[in-house]
Amino acid sequence: MLEQLTGHEDPYPIYERLRAHGPLTRDGGMWVTTSHSLANKVLRDRRFGVRFADGSYPANSGLLPESFLELDPPDHTRLRRLAMPAFSPKKIDEYRARVEKVADALLTEDEFDLIADFAAPLPISVISDLLGIPDADTAEFADYGALVAQSFDTGVTAAMADANDQVLALFDRLISERRKTPGDDVISSLVAAEAEQKLTAAEMLGTLVLLLVAGFETTVNLIGNGTRALLDHPSQWKLFKANPELASAVVEETLRWAPPVHLTSRIAHEQVDRIGKDEMITLLLGAANRDPDVYPEAHKFDVMRVHKPEHLAFSSGIHYCLGATLARMEGEVAFRALARRMPDLRQTGPVTFRDSVVIRGMRSFPVSRS
Ligand code: HEM
Secondary structure (H helix, E strand, C coil): CHHHCCCCCCCHHHHHHHHCCCCEEEECCEEEECCHHHHHHHHHCCCEECCCCCCCCCCCCCCCCCCHHHCCCCHHHHHHHHHHHHHCHHHHHHHHHHHHHHHHHHCCCCEEEHHHHHHCHHHHHHHHHHHCCCHHHHHHHHHHHHHHHHHHHHCCCHHHHHHHHHHHHHHHHHHHHHHHCCCCCHHHHHHHHHHCCCCCHHHHHHHHHHHHHHHHHHHHHHHHHHHHHHHHCHHHHHHHHHCHHHHHHHHHHHHHHCCCECEEEEEECCCECCECCCCEEEEEHHHHCCCCCCCCCCCCCCCCCCCCCCCCCCCCHHHCCCCHHHHHHHHHHHHHHHHHHCCCCEECCCCEECCCCCECCEEECEEECC
16 A cells, blocks of 8 residues: 555545554555554664664665664664764754744745745755855755655665765865864764764764755755645634744644654564564554544644644654754744744645655745735
């Protein structure tokens, strides 16, 4: 059934058909779950990991250098720890004023594309800043992020391989610059850790590329999907405009109802109930987020809903999104800026969707300020 999923159509009817088979089912030779509680359990269970017993990683784009997203403990733990300080709630709070400035500066046109002109440039500018990527290189990194996200679904094309080489060369250059002149950015702190032999040069590159791509396309779709949900639900948009302190509730309900990342997978390191050693299970995060056992009226977009337990848009367990605090803050800032500066925002033409079943969102969303 999962092979019927496309990037542009509504996946939820397919999720519901799978749900009818129970919390754990087999589809196309793979285990699948639509259940919030089972997905959460698997993600937190140390008998599951991201690698097969022979150490190999399930085929992905093959484009990215290896990162800790693709590693099991103890390497995952060691590398994640090195990247963590840059994403602490205190650090992210220090960024808020800067993000507000960027959001305001982007919202100046009367007619614009909400994705290309707002949702995309905001996280690109934030993550470039956080990584210490100079403005001159930001556009190149942005194109790269988009190509990599596309490669999750289409496989590697010549253009992607080319962009990959260029970006790795750019990172190499930035790393050698920081070795000579350290700054207050993630590259500098990883360079310092490398000097203390806490990670290898290849691991540093893998970590930097992960931070770059993980923060691009995901946050774009949080902002895009949330804005569309608000405009499609006028009473919720009105409620939010009257109560801007609901920004964080809008973010949470968007993450639950229209999450940017719809699925991930794990591999059993030993037999766990019906799942055999080295067998894979697909965790349909998008379906888990609409599990009626957890969320009453799960298909309803309702910013006043109580999110207990938390949705799985950021996954769960040891790979829980490292950028969650940053993404939440960017979403809050973006939705508040739109509500304040563009209270009469409206859609002016048809949207187009990305061609991806993993990362879901729009490619274009034409809007007008009035
Ligand atoms: C709304 C925006 C975002 C969403 C929905 C999202 C979602 C996710 C998900 C689902 C995972 C875990 C995948 C798995 O368990 O297999 C993940 C991991 C990760 N995310 Fe995010 N993410 C977002 C934004 C960001 C941002 C802004 C950053 C940082 C710049 C970031 C950095 C990471 C990293 C480093 C990991 C790997 C964590 C690990 O393996 O320990 N993410 N994200």
